[in-house]
Amino acid sequence: MTIVLTPYWSNGVQKLKVAAQPPSKPAHGLAPTVLPGTVHAVRCIEQLRSKDKSIEKYIFLAHLRIDDENMFYHLCLKNMSEITPLIYTPTVGDACLQHSHIFRRPEGMYISIEDKGNIGSVLRNWPRKDEARISVVTDGSRILGLGDLGVNGMPISIGKLSLYVAGAGIRPSSTIPICLDLGTNNKKFLEDPLYLGLRRTRVSDEEMDEFMDEFMREMRKAFPKLLVQFEDFSTEHAFAYLARYRDKYPVFNDDIQGTGAVVLSGFLNAAQLASAESGRPLREHRILFLGAGSAGVGVAQQLMSFFTLQGLSAEEARRQVWFVDSQGLIFDERGPMAEHKKYFSRDDYHGAPMTDLVEIIKYVKPTALLGLSTIKGAFTEAVVRTMAALNDRPIIFPLSNPVRLSECEFGDAVSWTDGRVLFASGSPFAPVMHKGREHVAGQGNNMYIFPGLGLGAILARATSVTDKMVEASSLALADALDADEQDADLLYPRIERIRDISAHIAVRVVRTAQSEGVDHSTDLRNLSDAQLSEFVKSKMWNPIL
């Protein structure tokens, strides 16, 4: 039995009619008490937490995103640190590996080499063309550190765009996840009867160039206000397509520029803490990289700003950086090498090739060791202890993703340095206790950068994304730490504050687009910083329950 209170007016006075009613039959077979939304949110999070495997949680959340996007994003925003690792790195790596098996419904757009010559008409099938503002495009050829996953890369585009919505308030209907199917060289997938992509090996570079030219041209025509984020292309293509299109279209590469910017930001904060302890001037930091792919070289290029901001010339900055790849220390006399490695190749080393990382550390004497190698455990106890012997506060960033490819575990880094390490990893690590003190790992993942950088570029209606805009996003992130975060020696803000951080980054990106003369939202030029910040926040989409 339900008590029903019905307000009514009698002689100008509002009264309540109280009546007891038997439960009425729900209309259309709906459950009687599904609402209100806040209660349903409790139900949804309970369902999520009842699953014990991360991949099951991923599948549950993927359904929720499709069925009830308001609820999905409400839960994301309320439980950012719990949900981000489930919809993004590291779980999204497993989702990609298993995509053709866990696939239930199509999402995003797959465009294949067989569409060449006809890409425009495929794109025009997209239902919400006018609303399109941001697309994440992958060809699946280097998904995280997992290699060539072909069209199984689609969850990466979807996961990044979910963070655009949750982290920067981009409207869900303005996002287009795209996976290009240019074949795959993944033998296991080619033999898998459930694999969703074309059963062919990757196309030649020449054919891919023609395809990409048509794709970018047609994207521009179909979606004139779209920003394109390139994601997880293999190294050579990542550099080549960024260079080929960056002056023609609004585009950036998340692995080169996003990762570069997030590491620069964490490095700025780490170097300040290290220098405060050692008294060593910031300009004298020495950085050793393990891994010379797109992410490693992209990060090094971005870290040049760290030194040039301290007054060093580009040439002096270059000399503060050393690279190690699968053949050891990279130096000129070693012989022919890939184009993107040449700039950082040392011309001042003339000895025998050096391959042992401990030996290389003793030679270089780095203040910072950065890993983008996808070699699990490459930062061994001997490596970390050597860094700790050379530095009061060694900076150690194992940045490879997902977590099982990380160069070292957070707990090991803390204990091998006796709690002195300044640590950031690409994938999340839980806090650890050491000698009664809680240590929190920084997450040097481009998820802190791309939502705000993209939002700024979209609001400025930028015609291209310049290096200065990327640098601005990084410097904005570095100074976004609040007092609590600074007291805790954090290198990055807490992820729960992502919307504030993205707004802060977007404002600086818009301002830089203006000073670079690539903005088209001229009405934003007259706003004060405070007004611009309000404007950016007012543009953020919020889920409604």
Ligand SMILES: O=C([O-])CC(=O)C(=O)O
């Ligand atoms: O997706 C991530 O977590 C970071 C990234 O871009 C990559 O590892 O390729």
Ligand SMILES: [Mg+2]
């Ligand atoms: Mg990536």
